[in-house]
Amino acid sequence: MAGHPREKVIPDEVHQNQILRELYLKELRTQKLYTQYHVNPLRKIHTITRKPMSWHDNLEEPADARFLNLIHHTAQGPRKKYPETQTENQEVGWDLEPLVNPERHDRRLNHFRVCSDITLYKANTWGLGEDRHK
Template sequence: MAARSAGKQPPDPVRQNRLLCERVRKELQYQGLHTQYGVNPLRRVHTITKKPMSWHDNIEEPADARFLNLIHHAALEPTKKYSEPQTESQEIGWNTTPLVHVDRTDCRLYFPRHRTEITK
């Protein structure tokens, strides 16, 4: 092994560059950018149907009302689940009702957008 590698000369940089350029040119020639994707028509899709006589596919279980209530209760917002905030971060924005009722006729607290010639 050592005798073989001792007789080899280091690769010529000009030849190495020419080989690299040729390889890159061939790769770019056959490389394409795909922007539209779809189902491969050549790949077989195996569909597995249910067995008609299997007992576990044909069982109709009644819905458990207690379990459904538990799931619906877990999906509620924290303000509807609890009477008080449970964490310190829930304290921010816990009370969402406005302190002062918005009166749209009072110009002191209500500033609607006005349409003028400049804003058109």
């Protein structure tokens, strides 16, 4: 008697509708409709954006020299702002001057193309297309 399995009762559409109606009425009782809005008095700063076409917001104001200097300083490159690098990545390319004076006639640093018999032969064979199938 104690271990009889009960059959699962599937509610019909009428009972489902009644359950949904009760849920809907409970939600309506707990909801409160706000129609009057105000600024939070506990918040210290009220940030309200300006309207771009408003005449009183577009009046000429005196320029703040400190702010302008700050803007110009931030717009400069890091080489003009700082005497040395601030990060590891700035070290690459920080010194733009070459360590050795690049002279064009110094053969130790400048390796120009030199034409010899072998290079001319290979250039001619490439031009004829004989080397493509190897």
